[in-house]
Amino acid sequence: MKRRIISVILAAMLALSPVTASASSAELNTGTDNQIMNAISQGAEIEMTKTPSGEMQVNLVEPESEKESERPNVEIPGMPESESSTGSQTGSGSQSGSGPQSESETVPTVEVPGMPESETSSSTSVDADVPGQSESSDIPESESEEQESETEAQVYEVNVLNDEKDNAVVVFAADLLKLKDGKLKDLDGKDNEGSAVEESDESLPEETNKVSEAEKEAALKEIDLMKEVLPDDVAKLLDYDSYKLLEEQEHEFEKGEAVGFYVIPYEGYEIDRVAAADLDGEIEVFDYDNNAYEIVMPDSNAVIKVFTEVPEESEEESEEESAEAVEVEIETESETESEVETEVETEPESEEETEEETEVPGEADIDVDTMDENTAPPVTGSANGVSLMAAPAASRSIPAVTKVNANTKLDQNYAFTYGFQQGRTTMTISRYNGTLNNRLHGWFGDASGFTEAYCRTFYGALITNDGAYDSSITATYTDVGEYQGQRVDLKVTAVSWGTVNNNHVGIDGTKIYPCILFYKDRIAFNTISVGTVRFRFDFYKHGTNTKINPKGHITMADLDGGQGFRVYDGWGVQAMYIRNGYNHLITSSGAASGGNQYREVRGREGEATTNSDVWGWCTVHFNGSFTMNWLAQDTWYTTTGPQNAFYVSTSQSVGTYEPNPGPEKRVGNANQAYTAMTKHDSTGAALSTSCGSNFDYVIAQRLLPGNYSEFSVSDTLDKCLTYKKATVSTAAGRDVTSKFTITKSGQTVKFTMNSSYLKTDEAMNDVTYYFRINVTLGNKSTVAGHNHFNGNTFYISNRASRTINSSVVKDTQNTNYSYVKGQITGSAKVVKVNAANTSQKLTGAKFKLQEWNESQKRYNDVKNLSVSGAEHTTGTLTYTASNKGKFKIVETQAPSGYEGNWSQEIQVTSLANPTTYNAPNRKKVEKYGVITINKVDSFTGEVLKSTDGEFKIYQWNKSTNKYEDTLGNDSKVVYNKVYKTYRTERLTANEQNQGKFKIVETKNPTGYEGTFEKEVTFNMSSSADENQDLTIEAKNTPIVPPLGEIVVTKKIKESDIIWAHGNPVFRFVVSGTDVKGNSHTYQDYVEFQKGNYTVEGGYAILSCTFKNVPIGKYNITEKKTQRYAFQSLTADTQNASVSGQTGIANLDVNNRNAGVTFTNNKTSYDFYSHTDVVKNTIPITWE
Secondary structure: OOOEEEEEEEOHHHHOOOOOOOOOOEEEEOOOHHHHHHHHHOOOEEEEEEOOOOOEEEEEEOOOOOOHHHOOOOOOOOOOHHHOOOOOEEOOOEEOOOOOOOOOOOOOOOOOOOOOHHHOOOOEOOOEOOOOOOOOOOOOOOOOOOOOOOOOOOEEEEEEEOOOOOOEEEEEHHHHHHHHOOOOOOHHHEOOOOOEOOOOHHHOOHHHHOOOHHHHHHHHHHHHHHHHHOOHHHHOOOOHHHHHHHHHOOOEEEOOOEEEEEEEEOOOOEEEEEEEEEOOEEEOOEEOOOOEEEEEOOOOOEEEEEEEEOOHHHOOOOOOOOOOOOOEEEOEOOEOOOOOEEEOOOOOOOHHHHOEEEOOOOOOOOOOOOOOHHHOOOOEOOOOOOOOOOOOHHHOOOOOEEEEOOOOEOOHHHOOOOOOOOOOOOEEEOEEEOOHHHHHHHHHOHHHOOOOOHHHOEEEEEOOOOOOOOOOEEEEEEEEEEEOOEEEEEEEEEEEEOOEOOOOEOOOOOEOOOEEEEEOOOOOEEEEOEOEEEEEEEEEEOOOOOEEOOEEEEEEEOOOEOOEEEEEOOOOEEEEEEEOOOOOEEEEEEEOOOOOEEEEEEEOOOOOOOOOOHHHOEEEEEEOOEEEEEEOOOHHHHOOOOOEEEEEEEOOOOOEOOOOOOOEEEEEEOOOOHHHOEOOOOHHHOEEOOOOOEEEEEEEEEEOOOOEEEEEEEEEOOOOEEEEEEEEEEOOOOEOHHHEEEEEEOOEEEEEEOHHHHOOHHHHOOEEEEEEEEEEEOOHHHHHOOOOEEOOEEEEEEOEEEEEEEOOOEEEEEOOOEEEEEOOEEOEEEEEEEOOEEEEEOOOOEEEEEEEEOOOOEEEEEEEOEEEOOEEEOOOEEOOOOOOOEEEEEEEEOOOOOEOOOEEEEEHHHOOOOEEEEEEEEOOOOEEEOEEEEEEEOOOOOEOOOOOOEEEEEEEEOOOOEEEOOOHHHHEEOEEOOOOEEEOOOEEEOOOOOOEEEEEEEEOOOOEEOOOEEEEEOOOOOOOOOEOOEEEEEEEEEOOOOEEEEEEEEEEEHHHOOHHHOOOEEEEEEEEEEOOOOEEEEEEEEEOOOOOOEEEOOEEEEEEEEEEEEOEEEEEEEOOOOOEEEEEEEEOOOOEEEEOOEEEEEOOOOOOEEEEEEEEEEOOOOOOOOOOOOOOOOOOOOO
């Protein structure tokens, strides 16, 4: 459910007027939460109670130690001094409540770079950490006990805005720790000095000591809800008395202290949002997905507000009772009149909205160049943030560090990892300082690798401990991997950091400003002049603000001497691994002042590593979001030169997630999603298909991180399958075909991941690949010829194999078999017709169907054909292993008055559905006929225009058993102008000649050559037509083959033409063989003259045409030309191709024209020259 809220907290105008109260306490009814938040933010001391009617009552109480007139104003940055507090600050920037600074006190001044002197507090004290002084390797969980301060650090109060509409309970982690340790105190049992006051039942009215049953029952219900959420070791301590103690507690914290709390919604509600605010506006709330939240205490009072909602499934039932969002009004100094409305759920910010660039000190806002380096402040301050809240320490276990070997198998559930995907991953950052890049080049220099080019690969963001640059920094990397089939975005947030060192000086002699670098071309960061930085890693569904919680791993590489990281219990880290057999990495553990346990891994001081040194690697398993403290080497505070700690990671691990899971193969319709397919892994589960159909095989393979040398998939297709194409995608739908080399050898298709891609993190960060092969099943004859039949069904099986070789294992596994099945069927229809007139259908005939038996090698009767008038049908005929698809139709009875014994063998693989056969019957009569001869061109198939050819007819002699010239004048056949073809006289078929005649060409038509003869036979059966006209075709080859043209085009840069060098002349040679095997050579040229060429794209273009070239194959070359050299050659027509500097033209009947283009570069511009050319034409004679 999406809820809109007003997200501006605290009115600056109200902040200018101190809140006061009378000596007898003032009461303010909570008409709106704005009043409460304003009062708290101004430093008012409050008590909140409920009236018997259920209303929230707020008491503003003036502290006894102050009179109303002495209450200090709240300091508003930028306000005139007369309107803001001059209260001093001590320690780590925490506020002192002692009022104005005495004149006799001497306080060192903190110089805020770039701030005008008038705007810098003159009463700010600084604790200096001298370089070389030992510092904790982690961000302090609380202020160090050893830290000395002349004044006690000031504490601030946290209150919860919670009325009957909020439907939730808030419990502070600090109270739970006190409860567990038995230190939770009854605040009502103390006086103002903290000493116990004896209570007397007699001093109160009797009714006030009684708790109604309804009130107690409601409290017990809340306790039950709390027990479901809170850790077991504190949940078991909850009862009515401890519950009431928790209600009484006050919540005061120092600036920078972690304030952890649990939010438990009432039954029937869920948490919509948790917000918090201080004087300066809304402050960040960290959500740890187990009803646990945390804020970092600001330097003023703070408020927490819980918004609840009714779950969507019960919305209709509880519409009237659902909690409505309370509008929290905020006004900042820049927005005193307007309200800024935001949405809890928003679309991802654009880069322009996300990246907030601020200037590096030294630009307009902070004048570094005028800073007195000799009086620059020493290392100052403390952590700007503290431990992210986890469950009470005793309820959590700290992850162990396990030493493993290279072949130690790690939990594959954590194989996912993130990686920067070139061309896909984009990076945006919440804030950065644009001029840091050039400064870093100056500070570190080329010798340290900080070249100008390198310094363009990151964003740099300043960090301080004095409030100038202490807001968190978030870098968002999109498309960093795939988890369970969905694309993943990563947000890396620098939540907080420890003490920074302001005493470092670059090699260029300028002051180094502490900062953090986030890289644009990889997921890495670099900390400059700071010992500890806390980073949180959050994962999101790509392109959304929907948070996801993947299990995965990351291997921190190149942990140089002193560099490392620390994780606390409850920070999302499940396990840590380092490589056995080395002692470079040192592990330690301990507890922070708040009780949280931690584990630390560091490189041994003084030892350097590289990214590929496995002894400097630590593999971390995480579950969802995780947090770590990144630690710099000791030199960050022991030296004054440039210091950085570079974080880089790899998808590989110190152990192995191998062997990879086995591959799986599925089969389905073309382009069908893999998830919609099934394996079809048996004949009983085979995919039904048909001959000629198109379908896909898809092999799925999950690739886990590893050091691989080969990843390939091979699939040998059945011979009755025709390969069409192949692609590769990921489970999230990303096309990665270009990352593989796909080859086909015979019927084997092989996918091989390109070696360069195989070494990248994105290739193997637990990605599932889909290898898709599109195939077409052969026709009926093809399938029948491959012995796939079992009974009347064919089954085609297929399986693939995949090979994944690494430094750990060589692994080749086969997929499951996938089956497709189908049948080959057809049908036939016989139509009985009059042979003399096939449009005349005859009835009364009968036919039977016979089926082949392969084992018996004969046809067996099956049934009589169904009859309807003159049509007879077979029904469905099915190919089987036994009949081989062979059937026969036999005429068993002719129509009355007709002769006939028609039969037809049929093959199911050749049948349509149905195939129609005409079965003619005829009466017995004398036969005669005319033979028509059509003369056609053997190349074009066109009828010859020449009509002066001649043929001779020879008649068969049964007695002599040969053809003889016995037809007299009827034996000569010439062109018939009436019929416009060559036509014989009527020929009579008789017993002697048996209807057989032989036609011989005796004279070729003009312009043609060749020989022709053919035997023809008239049907002598009684069923044959009485008059039989036969038509045959006689082909002749033209003496001159068909002619074509070849166009040769020349392109040179127009700017290269210098007429003083003479006209550019280029000569071409066309040579080859025509279709008749005759060789031909032609030459021509082009001469560029002023105005005789066209210009296109800066090139002068001129062509010449070789005409009347007989069809055939020809090579096109260019002769050497003065001042020019060959550059390129392209084919201009489909029947042209290129081989080196030679063009090839294939002229045929259908493609008689071809063209190529030569492009030349001018190579010589010296001196003067002249060109001339003479063309001679030699006529060609065809014989």
